[in-house]
Amino acid sequence: MTPKKELRIGLIGTGLMGRTHSNGYKRIGDFFPELEYRPVLKAVCSRNEENLRKFADQWGYESVETDWRAIIARDDIDAVDICTPNDTHAEIAIAAAEAGKMILCEKPLARTLAEAQRMVEAVDKAGVQNTVWYNYRRVPAVTLAKQIIDSGKLGKIFHYRANFLQDWTINADLPQGGAALWRLDADAAGSGVTGDLLAHCIDTAMWLNGGITDVSAMTETFVKERVHQLTGKVQKVSIDDACIFHCHFENGSLGLFEATRYARGHKALYTLEINGENASIRWDLHDMNRLEYFDYADESIVRGWRSILVTDSDQPYMKRWWIPGTSIGYEHTFVHQVADFLKSLETGEPCAPTFQDALQTQKVCEAVLESAASKSWKDTGAKGI
Ligand SMILES: NC(=O)c1ccc[n+]([C@@H]2O[C@H](COP(=O)([O-])OP(=O)(O)OC[C@H]3O[C@@H](n4cnc5c(N)ncnc54)[C@H](O)[C@@H]3O)[C@@H](O)[C@H]2O)c1
Numbered sequence: 044m045t046p047k048k049e050l051r052i053g054l055i056g057t058g059l060m061g062r063t064h065s066n067g068y069k070r071i072g073d074f075f076p077e078l079e080y081r082p083v084l085k086a087v088c089s090r091n092e093e094n095l096r097k098f099a100d101q102w103g104y105e106s107v108e109t110d111w112r113a114i115i116a117r118d119d120i121d122a123v124d125i126c127t128p129n130d131t132h133a134e135i136a137i138a139a140a141e142a143g144k145m146i147l148c149e150k151p152l153a154r155t156l157a158e159a160q161r162m163v164e165a166v167d168k169a170g171v172q173n174t175v176w177y178n179y180r181r182v183p184a185v186t187l188a189k190q191i192i193d194s195g196k197l198g199k200i201f202h203y204r205a206n207f208l209q210d211w212t213i214n215a216d217l218p219q220g221g222a223a224l225w226r227l228d229a230d231a232a233g234s235g236v237t238g239d240l241l242a243h244c245i246d247t248a249m250w251l252n253g254g255i256t257d258v259s260a261m262t263e264t265f266v267k268e269r270v271h272q273l274t275g276k277v278q279k280v281s282i283d284d285a286c287i288f289h290c291h292f293e294n295g296s297l298g299l300f301e302a303t304r305y306a307r308g309h310k311a312l313y314t315l316e317i318n319g320e321n322a323s324i325r326w327d328l329h330d331m332n333r334l335e336y337f338d339y340a341d342e343s344i345v346r347g348w349r350s351i352l353v354t355d356s357d358q359p360y361m362k363r364w365w366i367p368g369t370s371i372g373y374e375h376t377f378v379h380q381v382a383d384f385l386k387s388l389e390t391g392e393p394c395a396p397t398f399q400d401a402l403q404t405q406k407v408c409e410a411v412l413e414s415a416a417s418k419s420w421k422d423t424g425a426k427g428i
């Protein structure tokens with residue numbers, strides 16, 4: 044057997060995403076054995092050394108670093124994987140690009156458009172391979188939706204709508220900031236649900252349905268003050284707890300988006316629906332292996348929504364896994380992204396979404412927040428991705 048080329052990974056951040064990505068690197072060789080490259084878990088970094096060592100032992104990293112700069116300085120690391128809170132993405136990514144490292148960065152690309160632009164300039168200047176982990180594209184049912192839409196089966200598109208609903212911040216006693224709660228602190232997160240949840244919906248929407256040209260939005264912060272975990276003081280909450288926006292797409296269709304962390308009963312209900320002249324598609328993260336499809340060309344007496352269980356080997360990514368009828372889950376979307384990244388190293392093609400693609404999502408997020416603040420329509424300046 045030909046020896047594999049090594050892709051030596053330096054992973055930064057050992058929280059939720061540190062685990063999903065590590066799982067992706069570990070599974071890849073068993074399920075995508077033909078790939079020329081093989082990830083090597085060279086080093087992992089976070090700031091608490093005791094927890095870090097446990098993480099490294101558990102997942103099989105060869106070494107640990109407590110300062111991300113040490114990861115970037117190492118000659119035995121090819122790719123830096125950024126799994127830290129949003130306020131660190133720009134600094135780490137720019138330093139990594141300047142050191143000539145490939146970069147896999149978590150979403151949203153940055154806190155602000157200005158930060159994201161600097162990151163894109165840095166990877167462009169360095170010419171390093173880059174990707175952003177908008178992983179919902181790689182749910183097989185969502186990838187199948189892309190294939191169906193691209194085949195033209197829906198005809199002219201009229202509507203696109205998406206929701207991302209959670210309920211974990213309703214308790215007004217929940218602190219903001221610091222470990223695990225950085226998402227409630229605007230300094231660390233950049234924004235609330237817009238950058239955290241809607242960014243996913245926008246990435247998928249622009250991938251499936253093209254560019255979003257202009258937006259009209261409203262945001263709300265339901266709990267105005269919370270104790271800050273780091274200072275111990277009651278401080279103003281500056282994130283958007285909920286955001287609703289509508290928009291135009293370049294193809295003439297209308298979009299409607301909503302995200303909140305105040306929808307009691309919903310844990311992570313990401314849903315999307317697209318309505319065309321001939322057919323419609325809808326998808327729901329809580330039933331992620333299913334794609335619903337309505338085709339007006341069906342004979343009228345049996346016409347109705349079809350519920351497609353996306354587990355057959357001719358459906359996206361599924362020949363890698365089990366047998367028809369058996370499901371896969373959230374973690375597989377990260378395995379798929381690792382596979383596509385490794386493949387991109389073989390082909391020399393970009394691995395979408397790239398930093399440049401994620402910049403377009405960032406433009407929409409920024410326009411959404413500006414529109415809500417100014418109570419007016421805003422052009423996004425975003426290109427389709
Ligand atoms: N793709 C997705 O679906 C998805 C899901 C969740 C989170 N995310 C994104 O992933 C990123 C991380 O989120 P998470 O949920 O894993 O966060 P988390 O709070 O679970 O983990 C963050 C990790 O970063 C470490 N860290 C923080 N600052 C650091 C620093 N300066 N140097 C080294 N390590 C540092 C922490 O110690 C912790 O290990 C965020 O950008 C988030 O938006 C993406």
